Structures are given as structure tokens and as C-alpha cells.
Amino acid sequence: MKVYSIEQWHDGLLNGTIDVSLYYQQLQKEALFQQKRLNALTTICFQTPPQDLIFNSLLAGVPYVLKDNICTYQIPTTASSRMLKDFIPVYDAHVVQRLKQENACLIGKASMDELSMGSTNMTAITGPVYNPWDTKRIAGGSSGGSASLVASGLVPFALGTDTGDSIRRPAGFCGVIGMKPTWGLISRYGIIPYAASLDAVGVLTRSVQDLSIVLEKIAGYDFHDMTSSRLSIPHYRQNLSLDISNVKVAIIQNIVDILEDDRIKTLFQNCVSLLKKAGATVHNITFSQTYLEAIFPVYQIIANSEATSHHASLDGIKYGFQSQGQNLEEMIVHTRSQGFHPNIQQRFILGSLALKQENQEKMFKKAQKVRRLIVEDIQKILKTYDIVMIPNGDGIAPLIEEAKSQSHTLVDDFLIIANLAGLPSLTLPCGFVDDMPVAVNLMGRCFDEQTVLNCAYTLESMMPYCRQYAKGERNDV
């Protein structure tokens, strides 16, 4: 099966070189092959394009997948949790409505860490998702299914969600581009939440151009989401530019210094050199070490607390998994105790601790106050600089057996700052170490997605990783 970018697909439709019906037959076979290899789909649904498909949009007839916490009318939406394993939404998420208007074709729902709470994609009820570049390794999470399927070449784009680094981490591990846009740029109506003050819907693709196309189509105000922005959406793709001579980039030196692998450091420094070569002004700066060390604690306390509150409604009565009990109370306790994985239960219990009236000031509100200090610090940097660039992590995708014991590093933690401050943040492949992808991350000012995209577009044009994929061999499974 040939692998197309969105623009190549559209051109192929217009000039008649793509037989849509034949392509979708091949795509179905390919989906089954990749499912055996990667275990990245929770549902295969194949909404094949109609015979009289109108090529009214660049996305017309384009196959895509959605992370399985994005509600799809009459199509199971499980959030990879036992609690929602047979949940059938009664409406489409706003982003799904938008993609339907564009005649894009949903071919499946992608696996994720249970309720988005994880960074390995090993906690899904359907089992771990594998990395297309080496199936002995994890895809990363929580949007691991989305990243893995885009990286396999099955679909040119997927949607994911990002609360801590859940699009950018798997994108980096799988060698694709992943963007968490500004908080509020894309409606979250119909998204099963993790933590509302941090959650964002985002896009995964194999090229910056494709990302710009999809982002433009799904961004914008939605009255169903009170936090969605009313700002008008620029023509991101049309405005893509290789001229970044006016762009000022800050490199967080104390993050780069932490990197243990010199090969990753070298690939990062190459990106710095490329930005300078393209005319950008690049300065090394230092981020407060105290705030750097506080990022993860702040995130954990806020995310756990918000998650506890959001998921209080999951009781098995109106929808989802249901256990038995002598009375209503017992039934709910059994349902929640058996429906959530113990790791998820732990998060709720800690969230409950932080939200207790007697603890709120010391725990939850304290975390919100430190969040303000961290956000003010990064905003101060972004008053001087248009872009902050950091490595996307401290290593390649770990082997499955190593992933459970791996802890987060301060490099990983810095990605979370984009969620605390609501910043647009894009992860771009920048090379390989031990035949596995490595990536760089670019953050920008709120609602200035264009500068982030332009920097990524420029870097992409100077490196050979645009549109890369790892399809696998037939004897792989």
C-alpha cells in the first residue's frame, strides 16, 4: 500500500491517479497487519468514503484515527479502560463533527493509557502498544496508539490529547510530529477528560504541512466548550514560511546539560546550528532550578485532584462497566474498585487527599500558587523570546521490560510546562540513536502557533525526516 501525505492524497484524487475504492481495500488489509504488529487499535470502524466523494477539502477521503477518549457517535469509546469498555457515546466530539464536515474518514480508534493516565501506553485494557521502529519497545503514552499508527504509515494523521506530554512524548518515541496547541484553541467538547485545566486536543502527522492543514480545520470557537477561544484561526498552512530571520529562540541550557546521552545532545546541538543557519537569533538561558524541580509535583497534585473530581461520575449506573452489590452503595464501590486499574485508583486516592477541606490550602491551592510562579517565569522568557527549544526527552523509547521501572527526568518534566502555562508545543523528529527516533521540542507564545509551525517547518526542511515511517516487514508478526 502506498503511503501518502494529505496533499499528495488530495492531488491524487483530483488528477485521478488514486482509485479510492481500491485504496481502501488495501488499507483494510494494512490495518489488520499493523494491528497484529502494533496492537494500536481498540476499534476498527472503516468509514469508507462514499462513491460520490466530493473533493471539497484537503481532508476529503483522508483516512485517520482518533485516540479512544474522543467520543464518536455510536462507535465505542473506551478510553482504554475496563470502566468504559462497552460505552457507546450518544454524540460526536466537536473535533469529530469538524472532520466529518471535511469528509475525512475515520478508520479506527487508537489505544491509549487508561483514561490518559500514563506515559508508556502499557496500561490499556487491550494491552501494550508497540513501537513501529522496534516492536520490542514501547510507543510511549498516553496517545501511543495515535503515534504508532501515524508512524507506521497507516494514516497520515491522528488526533490525540495531551495533559502532561501525552502527544509529544509518544510522537518523539515514534518519530512523528506531535503538537499540543494552546489551551483553548481546540474545543474539548466530547473528550473524556483527565484534568480540565491542563488537557488539550492535538494532532500527530508525518509532516509540518500536514499538521498545519489538520490544525486549521479543527481549531476555533465552540459554544459547547466554555474554555474554547473566540480568536479567529489563521491560515496556518498558507502562512507556513521558511523565513525565521526575525525569530528569537531561547535554549534552556540547564535542561540540555542534564542530558546523559551525548548522541542526543549532538542531535539537539545540530538543531541549534540549523536554526542559526536559517537566520534565527539563538541564545542560551537558564530556567530557575527551584521551579524546574517543582514542575512535576505541581502537575501531579493538580492533575490527580482534577481527575478525582472529573471521574466521580463513573459509577456504572448510567453507562460503562457495572459490578454487583447488595445495595446501591456496595454496587458503586465494587464497580469502581474493579473497573479502574489499581494505578488509576491510586491517583484518585491522592487527588482525594489533596482536595480534603483540611488539606486544600497546603496541597491543592499550594500547587496552584506555585503553578502561577512557574507560569510567570516562562511567560517572562517568552516576552523576550518567540520560541523556547529543548530536547524532547532524555532517551529513546525504552524496551517493554524496562518501561515499568523508568522514572521521569527533569528533561521530561519541562514538557509539562506547556500544559501548566497553556503554551503551544510541537515535537519534531531530529535524528536516530540506536536506530530509534529522537526529537526536539519547540514551545511558543499562547495562540502563536504559526511561529512554532514556521520554526518546525524550517528545521524539517533542513533534515531528512519529513514523511518518514516504519511500515514493518510482513514476517514481523
Added chain:
Amino acid sequence: MDEKELLRQLAKDIRISVRDEDMPSLCQVYHTFLEHIACLEKIETEGVEPLVFPFDVEIHELREDEVDEVYDIDDLLKNAKNVKDNQILVPKVVE
């Protein structure tokens, strides 16, 4: 109240029953959580307002109280495990 008792009570409050085999791991994450709290305690926040959302956003928007979307009752009830006469059945609440 000892640590395990506290954690069981917190779990009970949110309608979760912790299995004995899960308690060691829960205690471990609880200790990490306390380290997180201690880390934040070192940061002076006197006079700092909590930041609820990433930036200021107007979230209290009123609209006319008009029906704008109606879901199909059969669709809605399809997700419930026990339904009778368009009502969701639950175990008896009052004995």
C-alpha cells in the same frame, strides 16, 4: 490514624475499596506524593493567587434557556445495564 487506615478511608470516600495486595504500592506512591508536597512547601507563596487555568479566561457565559440539542432516549439508555420502562434500575435504596 495510621497511614494504611488513612488511605483506606480516603479510598472509601471516593467509593473505592483497596485490595490488600495493592496497599504496598499505594503506600509507596503516597510517600512520593508527600515528597511532592514537601518540595512545594519550600517555595514562598505568600500573597500569590492560585492559578486555576493556564491564563485568564471568561468561563461564565449565559445563554438563553432554550432547548438546543436533544439526545435520543433509546441511545441514552442503551448504555445502562438495567432498564425498565425507560428508567434505569438500581438496587433498592430504601429497605
